[in-house]
Amino acid sequence: MSEEKEYPSLEEFFKNIGLEVREVKPRRYQLFVDPDKLPNVVKKLVDAYDGQVYLSTIAAVDFIDEKVFELNYDMSVIPLRCVLILKTRVPRDNPKVPSLVSVLPGARPHEVEVYDLLGIEFEGNPYLEKPFLLPKELANEYPLRKDWKGPGKS
Amino acid sequence: MSILRLLRWGVTRSPWLLHFNTGGCNGCDIEVLAAITPLYDPERLGVKLTPSPRHADILIVTGVVTKKVAERLKRIYDQIPEPKVVVAVGTCAISGGVFRGSYSHVHGVDKVIPVDVYVPGCTPRPDMIIKGIVEAVRILDEKARKIEQETPVR
Amino acid sequence: MSKELKVIEIPVGPQHPALHEPIQLKIWVDGEEVVDVKVVAGFNHRGVEWLAERKTWFQNVFMCSRVCGICNTVHGTTCSQCFEDLGNIEVPPRAKYLRVLVNELERIHSHMIILAIMAEAIGFDSLFMLMMRDRERVMYLKELVTGNRVLADYVTIGGVRRDVSKETCDKILKYIDFIEERMKFYKKIWGEDPIVRKRLVDTGRATASQALSHCFVGPMLRGSGVKSDVRRDYPYAAYDEVPFNVITYKEGDSWARMMVRVDEIFESINMIRYVIEHLPGGPILPKVVPKKLPAGEGFSKSEAPRGELVYHAISKGGMKPYRLKIRTPSFTNIHNGAFLIKGAHVADVPAIFTSFDPCISCTERVKIIDVKTGKTRIIPFNKLSKLKKL
Numbered sequence: 291m292s293e294e295k296e297y298p299s300l301e302e303f304f305k306n307i308g309l310e311v312r313e314v315k316p317r318r319y320q321l322f323v324d325p326d327k328l329p330n331v332v333k334k335l336v337d338a339y340d341g342q343v344y345l346s347t348i349a350a351v352d353f354i355d356e357k358v359f360e361l362n363y364d365m366s367v368i369p370l371r372c373v374l375i376l377k378t379r380v381p382r383d384n385p386k387v388p389s390l391v392s393v394l395p396g397a398r399p400h401e402v403e404v405y406d407l408l409g410i411e412f413e414g415n416p417y418l419e420k421p422f423l424l425p426k427e428l429a430n431e432y433p434l435r436k437d438w439k440g441p442g443k444s
Numbered sequence: 445m446s447i448l449r450l451l452r453w454g455v456t457r458s459p460w461l462l463h464f465n466t467g468g469c470n471g472c473d474i475e476v477l478a479a480i481t482p483l484y485d486p487e488r489l490g491v492k493l494t495p496s497p498r499h500a501d502i503l504i505v506t507g508v509v510t511k512k513v514a515e516r517l518k519r520i521y522d523q524i525p526e527p528k529v530v531v532a533v534g535t536c537a538i539s540g541g542v543f544r545g546s547y548s549h550v551h552g553v554d555k556v557i558p559v560d561v562y563v564p565g566c567t568p569r570p571d572m573i574i575k576g577i578v579e580a581v582r583i584l585d586e587k588a589r590k591i592e593q594e595t596p597v598r
Numbered sequence: 599m600s601k602e603l604k605v606i607e608i609p610v611g612p613q614h615p616a617l618h619e620p621i622q623l624k625i626w627v628d629g630e631e632v633v634d635v636k637v638v639a640g641f642n643h644r645g646v647e648w649l650a651e652r653k654t655w656f657q658n659v660f661m662c663s664r665v666c667g668i669c670n671t672v673h674g675t676t677c678s679q680c681f682e683d684l685g686n687i688e689v690p691p692r693a694k695y696l697r698v699l700v701n702e703l704e705r706i707h708s709h710m711i712i713l714a715i716m717a718e719a720i721g722f723d724s725l726f727m728l729m730m731r732d733r734e735r736v737m738y739l740k741e742l743v744t745g746n747r748v749l750a751d752y753v754t755i756g757g758v759r760r761d762v763s764k765e766t767c768d769k770i771l772k773y774i775d776f777i778e779e780r781m782k783f784y785k786k787i788w789g790e791d792p793i794v795r796k797r798l799v800d801t802g803r804a805t806a807s808q809a810l811s812h813c814f815v816g817p818m819l820r821g822s823g824v825k826s827d828v829r830r831d832y833p834y835a836a837y838d839e840v841p842f843n844v845i846t847y848k849e850g851d852s853w854a855r856m857m858v859r860v861d862e863i864f865e866s867i868n869m870i871r872y873v874i875e876h877l878p879g880g881p882i883l884p885k886v887v888p889k890k891l892p893a894g895e896g897f898s899k900s901e902a903p904r905g906e907l908v909y910h911a912i913s914k915g916g917m918k919p920y921r922l923k924i925r926t927p928s929f930t931n932i933h934n935g936a937f938l939i940k941g942a943h944v945a946d947v948p949a950i951f952t953s954f955d956p957c958i959s960c961t962e963r964v965k966i967i968d969v970k971t972g973k974t975r976i977i978p979f980n981k982l983s984k985l986k987k988l
Contacts, residue, residue: 315683317832318897342824344813346899347925349910364897364908364925368824371831373897396813399933400925407647423640425511425548433547433648434921441547467642471667471748474711478737478747481730513641542661545652546645567667567748 317372342368348400354436389415452588458490462500468507471567472534479570497523508536521557527587529580531561650922672902674753680909684896693757694836702866707736708903709859719948757883798853802938802950812934816905821855823848828901852953
């Protein structure tokens, strides 16, 4: 993991695997990925930059009007000093995404949190539990979904 | 001198504090910690922090009382022997503060246990917390006096 | 695991007064060695992200500052930056420098408090009292600049609320010199004292690749030799103009993590001096700050004392956000760092756990389950550290 090594830019890396990345703001890149391809893309990314890639958070949003959940994987690539946001969408009535814990074990608490608050299932993550952060009374409810009316009302 | 008179003298001359954080932002907690440091020096008044509820006289509660913690707060309160005084420090402990309306907590310590002294502020200064403790000692003295008068000593 | 594993809960009250929010650590032990560990969280869940969708942009800056009281200006700064990114609002240069000033003062006081707490955790009570006494000078400086010791709501969308006068700047420089002198004395203790080193060296070791794959952030990552700092990699406020070094130590144990914090205090002191000498003139707020922000996405990250802090906002236009995601550094560090406790001695658990600099820490109860005999015992956190035989 030397600092002097030449790493490919993100545009080059994604072109090699057949995807196109956009620089939306200085040093902030963004692209849409299919949910099933996600672990593979992340694995290639981690290998290409010698492991110097980490996941900051998973920001999951409920777009109830479009009937989808959108997941934003905010990642950071250390040698390039930039932020990469991988976006993926899953249907609201069947929210399942493959888990990243086998590629990046540090993704575990973020996936459990999203499962607890929004109900998106991460296939392959054996640590999913409910309630994780919520109190016991809300064990079967998902507060961050837009159709949640409040404690005890849905 | 009866044993209860000795108890009252001991408890008011050297009250031991138990601090419990029920899920706050930690702002009030570091001011409580600052209140026991050499600059304010309450140890010259005999005030000491203790880890166990069985040794405590005054319970200082900070933080918004989350539902997960409310039951433990009640348990800790029950373990403190009489006479005891509860001081609620910070706006969150009094009414929920800035987080009022959330699904995950009980709004105010007095919904769980009876409170004797309220110290408002976000965050209150260490001087105000010490004033709250002095008030609590006065109330402790009254309660101990009541126990002394009502308990028959053979 | 033994067949007669019985769990008996004996509640013991909260140990450490300030700082520590309730969290539960369950430790399975075999004799004196920790075999497995589980972190039970959620005692501090206040539903901030749910509340954020129901408050206006300015109300959100107030609320988000109260996510963490110890690094509240950093939360305020990052939240404001996120909304400024969404609304394309320009921050005047003087305000950017003042934001750096308060963020670095925050870093000094936060590092001093965790060093003091660590001193207490290893039984060095007099060092705890001395560091807390010297930390009061930093709190006084914070009060001079922002108006309150803790939680001043100094940073707002577009800039900062109060300006600094020449007298304040002179006072800051004078007190900073005093703090630097004291920190030189403390650096000698943390770096060379044999008892401190014996307690902390070689406990909770994490290699660089473990730290990266488990997504550690902040001093936990830099203590394992990885040179990653948001102020250098993704600069915000005036950090692209203020020179500083990124501190790393390659050992990866609890001692290295604490030494990173000690050295970062010196870097912060130099940064504060630079800011005061090069403070640009001009206004501290732009002429107009809109109340409604357009549709889009806002993203901002910053280096809180504990690590990288991320704010991600999604807006559909209007007075309130559609979704606000906040990722505090302690969330990642604590849940992902728990594996470092495995294999350690029971008496080292407080030292390792405190070296994560948990903003949610101090277990009210540490429940220890002996794997062989099936007996459990509950020990207060500060008594755990006294079990160590040196």
